[in-house]
Amino acid sequence: MRERLQNLGRVKLVGAITLAAVVLAVLANLFISWLFDFQTTWFEDVFRAAVIPIFLAPLLSWYLVGMFYLLDSLEKDMSVLARIDSLTLLSNRRYFYQQTSDWLATESNRSRVYAFFILDLDFFKGINDQHGHLCGDKMLERFGVVLQEIAPSPNIVGRLGGEEFAVFLPNASQQEAENLAVRICQTMRCSVIEWDGEKVSCSVSIGVSINMNGQKSTIENAFKYADLALYEAKKSGRDCYRVYLS
Structure with a gap:
């Protein structure tokens, strides 16, 4: 799973998170409208549910995804330091x-x-x-x-x-x-x-x-x-x- 996320890259991963957030928000809004019989049109439900995640999800996920890639990079560096002699680059x-x-x-x-x-x-x-x-x-x-x-x-x-x-x-x-x-x-x-x-x-x-x-x-x-x-x-x-x- 981690390798797949790394291969996507930061921009694509943020886009995927945003899309997933929009889809889930739309489905949740439609379900709530049906459950409580809100008198709104289908288009209004979809529009309202989609607009909010489109603006909020990239802002939040960009930072979180950046932290994921930073932690992954630090983990790789620590793994190398645990195995390699820093002066000669041979196995320690x-x-x-x-x-x-x-x-x-x-x-x-x-x-x-x-x-x-x-x-x-x-x-x-x-x-x-x-x-x-x-x-x-x-x-x-x-x-x-x-x-x-x-x-x-x-x-x-x-x-x-x-x-x-x-x-x-x-x-x-x-x-x-x-x-x-x-x-x-x-x-x-x-x-x-x-x-x-x-x-x-x-x-x-x-x-x-x-x-x-x-x-x-x-x-x-x-x-x-x-x-x-x-x-x-x-x-x-x-x-x-x-x-x-x-």
Whole structure:
């Protein structure tokens, strides 16, 4: 019903409300005249019943319809804010977990292999300290764009918080996951942003877990194994990826 009202548009919706008001007013007036045997002509009944709604209904309904469209727009905005990280435009932590958990719970995805990435921008605190948080925000935005371009749908990409990101690859083999990790590392290694006349760059470390979607599979387990792999990547000097086979 809401979609039909939205498709009508504000002018058509006000017109429809006005027409409905006129028809109802005419019918009600004719019924009352018949019930109480008022001595008026049919034309007088219709004219009197129609004139009042024609003037009043648009004035009242225009404001009410406007409020309906405003509330609908605000509801959509709130829905987006509840799901999307405002800085990077990626899924926020809550929505990322919801999407991945839904995939794991789907019966047709049982026994399928999937990959889970945890990605951490290397020495990101140094960028904030040296160039300021606005520069850090720009680097986060840039990394969000990189992930969206390299890992588009049906992959699920999210920002977990701070400089930590995650990627969920449904139906991905180990080789496919490693190829993607290599591309992300290479792209960020060569990615540079301009800030106050300086060129600022940032590499990324990636932990990858390869998982089988079994009866007891949870995104928390995939996260745990990917986190262990990320720890190994950082121990190995950063700017690289490591894989944990769960």
